Every structure is written in structure tokens, then in C-alpha cells.
Amino acid sequence: MSNGQKNQDYDAGSQPRTTGKKTYHHGDLRAALIEATRQLVEEKGPDSFSVSDACRLAGVSTAAPYKHFKNKTEMLVAAVLEGMLRHRSRMLAALEGIPEGSPERVTAIGMEYVSFALREPGIFSLKFGGFTDRIADPRLEEGGQQSFNILLTEIAKCLDEPGITEEVRRRGFLLWSFVHGLSFILREQGLAEKGQEFDLHDLLEDVARRMLN
Amino acid sequence: MSNGQKNQDYDAGSQPRTTGKKTYHHGDLRAALIEATRQLVEEKGPDSFSVSDACRLAGVSTAAPYKHFKNKTEMLVAAVLEGMLRHRSRMLAALEGIPEGSPERVTAIGMEYVSFALREPGIFSLKFGGFTDRIADPRLEEGGQQSFNILLTEIAKCLDEPGITEEVRRRGFLLWSFVHGLSFILREQGLAEKGQEFDLHDLLEDVARRMLN
DNA sequence: TAACATATGTTAGAGATGCTAACTTTATGA
């Protein structure tokens, strides 16, 4: 943005079809635009994001994105979907090494949920914070459901229930609400402000204990 | 919006300076614009809100608002502040008639919190859902703190603590997080979707019990 | 290999928006 370079290599992990440096075609503009979107959403906030900015960052004209996305919303959706993939894989990674059936696994999921909100507040806001009509995409709902199912599975094991029963669903709903709200509040004001100096892990353990009996 | 009337009387509870009908001056354009903003934010969503729309709805030119508000954000802030006033007074009204020290008072606060999110999802989103930079106004923070203090006072009475102690603050933080998250989730998907058919009052009572011991 | 089809860029521009400048009309109060 601050330099005027054009067509810089921005592949973000995908293989460009040409190895050349300044071709007419970009190589993988779609991925580059998603990465630019992610970056701008975090830097300036979702509300200030503009397609034009992303184009400047990726070094293409302002009409280029419309070969890859239907409109601005579709660009944002793509960035959010990418973020959810990262989110889910980190969640699963956080579970490794913790014994099955341990409430600590539920705590770990919560920790990772909050971490995501703090690490990528812009993407988090886009996914969860907006008005219903903002981004209503079935793929987003499905992704959220998948994450939720990971939590339900852990709760079922903790409660020794035979699968995802009504009671598991209820506890999951309560825990999810809590972690969700906690993420919003912490993203807004941090842990140590206004005389609240709680340890995050303590809080989550406390709540997990209360909710799992 | 659907009719082409201009300068319709839109006073929204404030006394216009003239009783006339079609004056050059509006009477109380500021209040009319705030009401128009509120209405549009609920109808089309906060992201689709435009100053121009509000002007059309209030029947004035697109430059008129800038005599009353610094910019678009200030208009939204004004609408949110008004919403928070309504919210707080309903919260206090909900407490009337419930005996002091009863956990039911905490439940009532939660009910009212969730109700607000469902009744005015647009304003709720603007206040809580946005990116940190979206609307960062000290008046909004102060208003939120006031509502939070109402909750803390009730919790202190329930726990028989001598005022707002560290423990009260901790429980309040947990409860607030829960209700906050619950509001977001319900606003997005409702209570009865996806096989979740819980009774709202039951849920809140359950959580209040768990959190207040 | 030539030539066509398709994918992926570009420039130009329409229409909407946020906001400012300069002007006009009404209200206020010395």
C-alpha cells in the first residue's frame, strides 16, 4: 500500500501458473485478494474495508476482483471462510495431548475460541458480530455448526452420555453462549481493564466445572 | 419513504418550536433524524444504513444532517445512545415487584437483556457487535458500565456480600458474558432452530443458579 | 502449429454516497 509496486508476488501459498514476475495475468489473484481482504479487515476494521483498497494492495485494477467474486460481500465471505478453516484446525490441534473425557478438553476449546477472537478480531466480527443480513451464507453457518459439534462431542464424553443427547445439547448451548460472550467482551475491553484482572484459563475452568456439574 | 411527503411532522416526542406544518425549518430535525436512523438500522441493517436514506425518510436535503451531527458515525452513536436509555429503563422496570435479594432479579435482568437484542437487533449490533474502531465513544462505554453496575448490585445482594467485592465482580463478569453471548446467538438463529428448543427463562434460571452457587 | 475459445486482466463510466462550501431563509434578542 505504501509502495507503488504492481503485480508483486502475493501467492499466499498457492502455486502461480507462471514463474515470471510481471505478467499480465496475476497467477493467483483470487488467493491474493482474499489475503489482502483479511489483512485490511484486521488493519482498518470490517466497516472501513473497501474493494478498492484490496485492489491497491494486490496491485490490480478495481475491476479485477469481479472476475473472481460476485461482489464485495462475496470477497468478505471468502476471507471469513478461510479464517474459519484456520480456527477449526487450531481448535483440533489444541486438543491433542489432552486425555479423552477430561474437562480440560472443553476448557482448551474455549481458550482457542477466545484466542481467535483476540488474534483476528476483524474476521471474528464479520462472522459473528454483524447484523443478520450482513453476511448470510449457508457455508458460514455450516462451518460454525462443525465447530459447535466438536464441542458437543467433548461434552458428551465428559458427561458420559451415549452421544449427543438433549442434555449434552443444552449444556453445549450454555457453554457456547458463555465463551461467545466472553470473546466479545474481551475483544472490546481486554482482561485487565476496569479493575477486572482475571486469569482467562481460570475463568474458563471455573465455568466448565459449573456447567459440567 | 414510500410516499413523497416532505416536512412531515416527525417530532418523536419533542416539542417543535413552530406548530406550523410546512415551515422551512423542521422543528426538531435532530430528533427526527435519530428516529429515522433507528428505523432504518432495524429495517435494512446497520451496514446498509446511509445518511441519504435517513434524509429521504425525514424529508430533508442530504446536507441537512451535518448541521446537527459531525458525520455519519455521530448519527449512529446518537441512535445507539437513545436505544441504551430505553434499554436501561426497561431493565429497571423489569425489577419492580420482585423481592430484593432474590435470584429471580438476576434472571429478570438477563431476560430483559436478551429481549433487547431480539427487539432491536440493529441497535444491539451497533453497540456490541462491531469492530472496536467502529463506534468508540466514551458515552457508549459509560452507558454500558451503568447497566453492568445494576447487575453487580443485584448479585451482591444475592450473595449477601457487603457491596461490590472482587467475588461479586467475578460472578458478574461470568454472568454478563453468558447473557451477552446468548443474546448474539439467539439474535442469529432463534431459540427453536436446529433442534434446540429450550425455554429462555429456564435457561437463564439454570445459569443464574449455577453461577450464584 | 494455427486458430479459436476461454479465462483473466484493463480502461471508461454510471450511479450512489459522505461531506464541504456557499448561499438562503427563519428565529432570536439587544
Add this chain to the structure above:
DNA sequence: TCATAAAGTTAGCATCTCTAACATATGTTA
């Protein structure tokens, strides 16, 4: 009463989203 301030208006600039028409690269097939 009349100057001044408050609160409207029109005109217009810069920017934004998105489309149309055109240009260039890629790759498939005769």
C-alpha cells in the same frame, strides 16, 4: 428593528461499487 446566529438549501468533489466493452494470455483441438 435589525444584525446575527441557527438551520435549512443547492451544487459539487472525491470516492466507492459494479458493469460494459475491450485486450491479452492460456490451452485445446484440428
